[in-house]
Amino acid sequence: MSNETPSALEIDEVRQALLLQIKNLPDLPGVYRYIGADGTVLYVGKAISLKKRVGSYFNKNDHSPRIRLMLAQVASLETTVVRSEAEALVLENNLIKALSPRYNILFRDDKSYPYLVLTGHASPRLAYYRGALDKRHTYFGPFPNGYVVKESIQLLQKVFQLRTCEDSVFSNRSRACLLHQIKRCSAPCVNAISPEDYRADVNNAMLFLSGKENEVLQQLEARMQTLSANWEFEAAAAVRDQIQALAKVQEKQFVSSNSSDSDADILACVEEGGLLCVNLAMVRGGRHVGDKNLFPSHADEYTPAEALHAFIAQHYLERTVPPLIFCSPEPDGASILAASLSEQTGRRVIINSNPNGERRIWLEMAAKNAQLAILQRKTQQASQAGRLTALVEALGLPDETQRIECFDISHTMGELTVASCVVYDNQDMQPKQYRRFNIATTTSPGKGDAGFEPITPGDDYAAMRQVLTRRYEKLATGTVEEGRADSKVPDVILIDGGKGQLGVALEVMEEIGLSEPWIIGVAKGETRKAGLEQLIIPRLGKTIQLKRDHPGLHLIQQIRDESHRFAITGHRARRAKARVASTLEDIEGIGPKRRQKLLARFGGLQGVKAASMDDLAAVEGINQALAEKIYAALRG
Known part of the structure; x- marks a missing residue:
């Protein structure tokens, strides 16, 4: 049977087959993949010489525990030959991102970073942007988070009054909008500003975003003097207001650079107490625009230098790369990384691990922020671990309890019903594993699951039955693809509701044959106040009300409130979409x-x-x- 442990003879046969394959590998650069018996990719690596690198795994006996464990699971080997080590680096990290091998260090930072964009239209639009870059437009960034971009847009609106409206709105306006009235847009849509003056404001905005504020101020001051000399005092006053607003913007920059380097990234990797953290700080247009802390997965036994190498290779793949990257410590294979990034961008990229002066301060600041992030993560983990332990002890849950899934239903008078499933695992909420389920009703069929009949509007019991069946039926029958987040059986299922919803949940679990999870109902107290929740536990045959300050109750409230929030936001989005179409229809x-x-x-x-x-x-x-x-x- 396929589930039986392989015998020593079978293991030896696999090893002999691998050694024969390795013997015939070419002495060329490439990428290799170790495959497990179930077909999943265990590890992806690159090599200058495939023959020597792959052979080293089987010729040595001093491997780390992680490598020994991996090699014991290898059933086959796949290789791809490329032209250079730089090409191998790119292919390796493409495969790592696509396959998420369990023995590679992974930086789960899949979201694209935001940019500020000035479009290439005759009257350019100032906008927030994520996604692939278009050569027709001018982009500034990337920035570490969306808040920085949105704040920049608000400030630039005050100073340069550039339009932010969608093209469909801009091309169909017959009168200026509210933003023009509050002096946040110069209204090029109705020709309230000449094309030449609007273009001048766009150019000044581009100079400002490029870190050339002084040049912008000089131009504005010269323009103000010219207008004053021509007795155009109203226009001169408007320029004066621009100068004052720009000066205030400069004051708000909390870290600025005196060097000539307009764009740079600062990377520091710190390891403390078994945790690795990479702090990424960004300097754009000579100004520090914020930072971000990233904790890799599968980081056991990796050094900071190895982790930094993996981060640079994965992070800048298909992303904008600044001309300067300052690192601490020096990443493994820094020269290869720099060559690969230079080839990717078409210009020279420098990776510097020993800067002087201001740049060294940047690195020290990044390292300090990484240390603080590790301290905060440990504090948070300790707090969450304490809450989970308190809950396990109070309710008599199994000691190994880790994964909790919580369900909630949201609708308006029975219409546009949305169910949510949020996940708590590894002592934290797991937003990437959340799911929403649209529930079709008899009055608004919508886009519910085609395998279920529409429910009666407002029937929360039927909605709960449907969402639990859709979530767990395939899991119970073993038809969920291995390795997916929803292929895990939760230890606890929380049902936001009283005995009615809980009874439905128990019926569903019995029907589909999933008996492992504990089912717990979270019912509001008599006055519906937080802290008076009653926990209904059918497996114990009793209802428990924990004290208002009990850490386990706080964990239940955190998960329940997140489920409620996720359901409400999904319902509101569905309702807003329906209203736009149905009201006119x-x-x-x-x-x-x-x-x-x-x-x-x-x-x-x-x-x-x-x-x-x-x-x-x-x-x-x-x-x-x-x-x-x-x-x-x-x-x-």
């Missing part, structure tokens, strides 16, 4: 094309509601009678 004579033209012209449903009958009649395809009908329907 209900009006006779408004089909998809007219609806699209109305939404594009007025920038959304709220804009259509605020429009006058004359404005509505000005839209192509809308006559006066139809405009009156729309106006009455939306205002009624």
Whole structure:
């Protein structure tokens, strides 16, 4: 049987087959992959010489425990030959990101970093952006988080008054919007500013974002003097306000660089108490725009230098690379990394691990932030571990309890029902493993699961039955793909509700044959106040009310509240989407094309509601009678 432990003879046969394959490997650069008996990739590595590197695994006996454990599971080997070590580095990290091998160090930082973009239109738009870069536009960044970008947009609106509206809104406006009235946009949409003056503001914004504030100030001051000399005092006052706003922006920069390097990344990797942390700080346009701490997975037995090598290789793959990267300590294979990044960007990239002056201070600051992040992580883990231990002891749960999944239902008067499943595991919430389930009802079929009949609106019991079946049925039958996050059986299932919802959950678990998890109902107290929750535990046949300050209750509340939040946000998003379409769809004579033209012209449903009958009649395809009908329907 496939589940039986392989015999010594079978292990020896596998090893002999691998040794024969290694003997025939070429003395060329490439990437190798160790494959387990179940077909999963255990490890991906690169080599200058495939023959020597792969052979070293089987010719040595002094491997670390991690490598020995991996080699004991290797059933086959795959290799790919490339032209250079730099190519091998790129392929290796592409495969690591795609396959997530269990024995490679992994930096789970899959979200694209945000940029600030100035579009390539005749009247460029200032916007927040994530995703692939388009050569038609000008990008500034990347930035460590979205808050920095949004704050920058607000500041630039105050100083340069660039447009931020969508193209569909911009091209269909007949009058200036509210942003123009509060002096946050110069309204190029209605020609309130000349194309030349708007272009000048765009150029000044680009100079400012490139770290050339003094040059911008000099240009603005010269422009103000010229306007004053020509007795254009109102225009001169507007420029004066720009100068004052720009000066305030400069004051808000909490760390600035005196060097000529406009863009650089600072990387420090620190190891303390078995935890590895990489602090990534970004300098853009000569200003420190923030930092981010990253904790890798599978980091046991890796040194900071090895971890930094893996981070650089994985992080900059298909991302913007600054010309300077300052590192502490020096990453393994720094020269190869620099050559690969230079080839990727088409310009020279320098990796410097021994800078002087200000740059050394940058590295020291990054290392200190990494140390603080490790301390915070340990404190958080200790707190969460204490909460979990307290909960296990109070409820009599198994000692090995780790994974808790919680379910909640959200709807408005029974419509647009959404169920949420949030996951607590490894002593922390796991947002990447959360799931939402749209539940179809008889009055709004929507996009529920095709295998389930629509439920009666407001039937929370039926909604709970459906979401639990959809979540656990395949898991119970063993048809979930191995290795997926939802292939794990939880230790505890929390049901946000009373005995009715809990009874449904027990029925579902019995029907599908999943008996391992403990099912616990979280019922609100008589006054529905936090701290008075009752925990219904069918396996023990009793209901428990923990003290309001009990750490285990705090953990239950944290998971329950997160489930509630996740369900509410999903329901609101579904409701908002439905309202935009259904409100106009209900009006006779408004089909998809007219609806699209109305939404594009007025920038959304709220804009259509605020429009006058004359404005509505000005839209192509809308006559006066139809405009009156729309106006009455939306205002009624």
